[in-house]
Amino acid sequence: MHELTAEVVSVRQRGEHGFWVTGFAAAEVAESVRAGQFVNILLRPGPLLRRPFSVYTASAEGVVEVIYKPVGEGTELLASLRIGDRASLLGPLGRPFSFDSAWGSVALVSGGLGVAPMPLAARDAKAAGLRVVWVHGARTSGELQSEWSGDELVEATDDGSAGFHGTAVAAVPSGVGAVLACGPNRMLAAVAERWPEAQVAVETYMGCGTGVCLGCAVPKLDGAYDRACKEGPVYRAAEVDWAALPSQLHYAVA
Amino acid sequence: MHELTAEVVSVRQRGEHGFWVTGFAAAEVAESVRAGQFVNILLRPGPLLRRPFSVYTASAEGVVEVIYKPVGEGTELLASLRIGDRASLLGPLGRPFSFDSAWGSVALVSGGLGVAPMPLAARDAKAAGLRVVWVHGARTSGELQSEWSGDELVEATDDGSAGFHGTAVAAVPSGVGAVLACGPNRMLAAVAERWPEAQVAVETYMGCGTGVCLGCAVPKLDGAYDRACKEGPVYRAAEVDWAALPSQLHYAVA
Amino acid sequence: MPDLGVDLGNLKLGGPVLAASGTFGYGTDVPLLDRAKVGAIVSKGIFLRPRPGNAPVRIAETPSGMLNAIGLQGPGVEALIRDYCPLWAQWEVPVLVNLNGESADEYGELAARLDGVPGVAGFEINISCPNVEQGGIYFGNDPRAAAEVTAAVRRRTQLPVWVKLTPMVPDIGVIARACVGAGADALCAVNTFVGMAIDLRERRPRLAFKTGGLSGPAIRPLAVHLAHQAARAVSIPVIGIGGIMCAEDALEFLIAGCAAVQVGTATFVDPRAIARVHDGIGEYLERSGLATLAGLPRYLPRD
Amino acid sequence: MPDLGVDLGNLKLGGPVLAASGTFGYGTDVPLLDRAKVGAIVSKGIFLRPRPGNAPVRIAETPSGMLNAIGLQGPGVEALIRDYCPLWAQWEVPVLVNLNGESADEYGELAARLDGVPGVAGFEINISCPNVEQGGIYFGNDPRAAAEVTAAVRRRTQLPVWVKLTPMVPDIGVIARACVGAGADALCAVNTFVGMAIDLRERRPRLAFKTGGLSGPAIRPLAVHLAHQAARAVSIPVIGIGGIMCAEDALEFLIAGCAAVQVGTATFVDPRAIARVHDGIGEYLERSGLATLAGLPRYLPRD
Ligand SMILES: Cc1cc2nc3c(=O)[nH]c(=O)nc-3n(C[C@H](O)[C@H](O)[C@H](O)COP(=O)(O)OP(=O)(O)OC[C@H]3O[C@@H](n4cnc5c(N)ncnc54)[C@H](O)[C@@H]3O)c2cc1C
Ligand SMILES: Cc1cc2nc3c(=O)[nH]c(=O)nc-3n(C[C@H](O)[C@H](O)[C@H](O)COP(=O)(O)OP(=O)(O)OC[C@H]3O[C@@H](n4cnc5c(N)ncnc54)[C@H](O)[C@@H]3O)c2cc1C
Ligand SMILES: Cc1cc2nc3c(=O)[nH]c(=O)nc-3n(C[C@H](O)[C@H](O)[C@H](O)COP(=O)(O)O)c2cc1C
Ligand SMILES: Cc1cc2nc3c(=O)[nH]c(=O)nc-3n(C[C@H](O)[C@H](O)[C@H](O)COP(=O)(O)O)c2cc1C
Numbered sequence A, B: 001m002h003e004l005t006a007e008v009v010s011v012r013q014r015g016e017h018g019f020w021v022t023g024f025a026a027a028e029v030a031e032s033v034r035a036g037q038f039v040n041i042l043l044r045p046g047p048l049l050r051r052p053f054s055v056y057t058a059s060a061e062g063v064v065e066v067i068y069k070p071v072g073e074g075t076e077l078l079a080s081l082r083i084g085d086r087a088s089l090l091g092p093l094g095r096p097f098s099f100d101s102a103w104g105s106v107a108l109v110s111g112g113l114g115v116a117p118m119p120l121a122a123r124d125a126k127a128a129g130l131r132v133v134w135v136h137g138a139r140t141s142g143e144l145q146s147e148w149s150g151d152e153l154v155e156a157t158d159d160g161s162a163g164f165h166g167t168a169v170a171a172v173p174s175g176v177g178a179v180l181a182c183g184p185n186r187m188l189a190a191v192a193e194r195w196p197e198a199q200v201a202v203e204t205y206m207g208c209g210t211g212v213c214l215g216c217a218v219p220k221l222d223g224a225y226d227r228a229c230k231e232g233p234v235y236r237a238a239e240v241d242w243a244a245l246p247s248q249l250h251y252a253v254a
Numbered sequence C, D: 001m002p003d004l005g006v007d008l009g010n011l012k013l014g015g016p017v018l019a020a021s022g023t024f025g026y027g028t029d030v031p032l033l034d035r036a037k038v039g040a041i042v043s044k045g046i047f048l049r050p051r052p053g054n055a056p057v058r059i060a061e062t063p064s065g066m067l068n069a070i071g072l073q074g075p076g077v078e079a080l081i082r083d084y085c086p087l088w089a090q091w092e093v094p095v096l097v098n099l100n101g102e103s104a105d106e107y108g109e110l111a112a113r114l115d116g117v118p119g120v121a122g123f124e125i126n127i128s129c130p131n132v133e134q135g136g137i138y139f140g141n142d143p144r145a146a147a148e149v150t151a152a153v154r155r156r157t158q159l160p161v162w163v164k165l166t167p168m169v170p171d172i173g174v175i176a177r178a179c180v181g182a183g184a185d186a187l188c189a190v191n192t193f194v195g196m197a198i199d200l201r202e203r204r205p206r207l208a209f210k211t212g213g214l215s216g217p218a219i220r221p222l223a224v225h226l227a228h229q230a231a232r233a234v235s236i237p238v239i240g241i242g243g244i245m246c247a248e249d250a251l252e253f254l255i256a257g258c259a260a261v262q263v264g265t266a267t268f269v270d271p272r273a274i275a276r277v278h279d280g281i282g283e284y285l286e287r288s289g290l291a292t293l294a295g296l297p298r299y300l301p302r303d
């Protein structure tokens, strides 16, 4: 884990639906981050707590990007950062997705801002020699992503305005060797039903991101709570007590 | 009084001693402001309360400037504003200096950041047909101002490194028709001793700047407290109970 | 626009957002604000006699808050009646007088003197004052003293009597019930929390009075909790106060069981705060498909 | 560098900045931090038996603060002794265990079980728990209950016994003196303040537990005042807690009469916060020409 005062090196706004992508010069993070991990960003002046963001891309040049929608205090401040501004980044944090070349292929299933960890997931999956199918769902065509990586892209919209008419979960082609998912907690619950062995990246509120506050409790079916920031945010889908995991978080709204 | 979301149109840093001057497009304020009045600036994100600043200059183009030194949360945020940024300005507030053409001449006595109201004081004095002598004091030559207006400039330094060797108060030429002063409360107390009829602009902490909180109490010799933001900040020097007025405020430190 | 009227039993308000005592003067110094949106004004705290107030420094900013120790500076009740009540009598917005004293008798005397004076719409009893007769213990910390002072005012007036509760008590419900028993028409929760800030250069408190009352957004979660506890404990209206800066903040209090709210420190930052909060509540109701504030579902499980 | 050592009577600390309970886990999960600058670690609160903790949502951010309702999640005392005490025994920095129970007996049993276990340097009694035997009244609000639980622990150990005070009381001095009378070696002031935040969409509290404890800079002026009041009331050391983010904040508590401080929420924001505060205190002393922290002039008029 590193803590660094990172300079903003790029800001781009993506798609009609207003996703923003901000890049930080954070070589130590870029080198070591794996798919599913996050950075905890401190905005000053700004709210008391850091805000966790999945690492969206990490380049050989040491740039780490995060993707978000300005929906509240933290994300609005993040969107107001300009090139040359600085923010403190803490990371990489959390347990990443794991990959097994024995799977042959993998489906990356994302809904809304759940795209965030997927470019790195595609990268790490390719590195493990896997064929990558990215399945992305949105409410309507205007909210679809234009950036993707992997061998195949499947798009789905709730209203059928583009791609598959239905959810991303329903659009996953059969025969994939494994499923990795990120999106609203509600969507992940649907993933869990169909693929208990899927790896899913959940969202919770976080106090510290480093394991000391116990604020990020993820209810598990065995009755225990563990820490999204430490044992998570990536879980085996069947482990999580989806009925007890709050589904109304802000990230998940998109 | 006006409240307006004003755009920053100029930022300049002045002198070795690090005074900053920020200009806002605030036509309503620029038109109506008189010397000694202030604007109350809201910085967001930033500290809860507004920060009061004397109006330094007001142009026919509708630009209002404030002068300050980054010494704390508010002034540091102010210094971080760039052209095109916005802040809420409330003003003009407070009772201004008054001028009487019968004086013939007036001495504007400033110490440190007490320069702030003086360009407007020079303007308003000239408009009243007065001859203007500006007497400015600093600790050392490096801290002197390079901007002044009026008919005559007298500089004074505590260490004698430039101009008169001594305080601004001691450097005031004899024979001026009236004295107006702004600077550390300690300096104003010295002004009060020599010229009981001088008009002085005092500094206090302010909660509201509009007269409703009673936080800006100025102790007067008659035993009452009144409001720096409403009855002040300009007082007849002899009215104020200088021993009871806190002299350790931050503005006054410079 | 939904109906934002509030029925407090013996007082009907045009809107649920009131001006908090000590943050609105006597109602004469707040420019820019659309007064039609002010539900009621609570005057700066008044004593029988004039008081000079505390020496400066009187305020200190803290994270998301401010400490104040104004010391109840004021002209005394006779000057209030002479200088301000005649103005209030001409205003649409009701003005309540915030009452302060050092004994239950002083509160009673104040109420008697002000009762019937045109322009006085009611009373808010500030029980955060020290009870000089009981050795300086605060009225607000002791259910018996709180009831006594409430009863003293109640006996002298038919006008609405509100009691403004002190926050630093282990169980606000006990005090709340005591005030209801003594005849209060509504409760206001809460007043400021006692705090202190230290000047590192002088190595002494930043305020000349040493301690001050903390207000502003910093206290909002504490105030919401206390107002909620009070609302659960009694069946008269509770008016929520503490750290309201915007409509969302006010709605926290309203959903937590308050009939109305008061806005204080926010007015310092934005003289139009009360109207902004009022409008924002209306927009929320509209977005939620609610025609009246009275119809807002509350979160108020009964004890 | 000035001498930042702190003498707490039966415990000497290398520095005045301690890790607050519940914000540092069991001391094993705080990377990046120079541990030589941690005066002592107070463990996450422990009960006799394992506890799962509360359902999420457990935390909510508020202006300059956060609410938490973790629910004292923990493995119970036996797992603590098995999994963590052996590690602590190898560390330079002393570790105190934060004790929690539902009756005075439970606190006593905990102390008895942990007394003598290598790695346990002392105890901090958390009296903010509800006393189940007395109908859920909080130990911390009642001087008799606070004394009882202090005495129960004191009887079972010679190790340092600290009592961590609850803030929501009208007079913290009364509780403080009760704890001293029952044998406390030091007092910690203060724990979190009870608060509530409302979710406007769901129209119910944001926390599943409904209420939570407010920590962070928002409470600092209140905590400084309470720690100061406690320090005035007793002659044993008081450890200040509440909203310390930087050295200046810690110095407010130290000048107000505290012997040391604990840093909690700041560690969430900056894992190196404790070391940063430690260094900043040293720099302040140096700038002030003071060779030792003990020599810092305090503002502590005696009652
Ligand atoms: C592992 C992980 C990865 C994430 N990745 C992304 C990502 O890639 N892109 C993205 O947009 N978002 C991501 N999020 C969510 C993100 O951290 C923010 O919570 C979200 O963007 C909204 O923050 P905000 O400050 O803009 O909104 P706010 O206005 O601050 O949040 C809305 C409300 O939620 C509350 N809140 C916000 N954060 C917290 C907190 N930590 N604890 C308690 N209350 C809180 C605020 O008080 C506020 O009332 C991730 C979260 C986690 C846990
Ligand atoms: C009429 C008037 C005119 C002024 N004109 C100027 C000017 O022209 N140029 C200039 O530089 N300054 C001026 N000041 C002072 C200015 O308002 C700021 O207080 C000062 O610049 C420092 O603010 P800051 O936020 O940078 O420092 P901070 O770090 O915020 O202030 C230092 C300390 O003072 C406290 N503090 C600051 N403001 C307040 C307040 N209002 N109430 C309570 N506590 C407070 C803070 O909490 C902090 O601890 C004027 C003040 C008044 C009353
Ligand atoms: C400067 C100031 C003066 C106050 N004076 C009084 C007063 O005279 N009487 C009273 O009952 N409350 C007084 N209060 C308390 C406020 O009415 C209110 O209860 C408190 O500030 C919390 O609300 P807020 O956070 O919206 O400011 C005062 C508050 C401030 C900030
Ligand atoms: C997430 C969290 C968990 C806490 N757990 C405990 C605990 O188990 N026992 C305890 O005595 N205090 C606990 N506290 C209170 C802190 O130790 C401290 O008293 C409080 O947070 C105020 O300090 P701060 O503002 O520096 O955080 C906890 C605080 C937080 C924020």
Ligand code: FES
Residues within 6 Å of the ligand: A205, A206, A207, A208, A209, A210, A211, A212, A213, A214, A215, A216, A227, A228, A229, A230
């Ligand atoms: S966010 Fe603090 S333990 Fe996970």
Ligand code: FES
Residues within 6 Å of the ligand: B205, B206, B207, B208, B209, B210, B211, B212, B213, B214, B215, B216, B227, B228, B229, B230
């Ligand atoms: S600053 Fe509020 S009355 Fe002057």
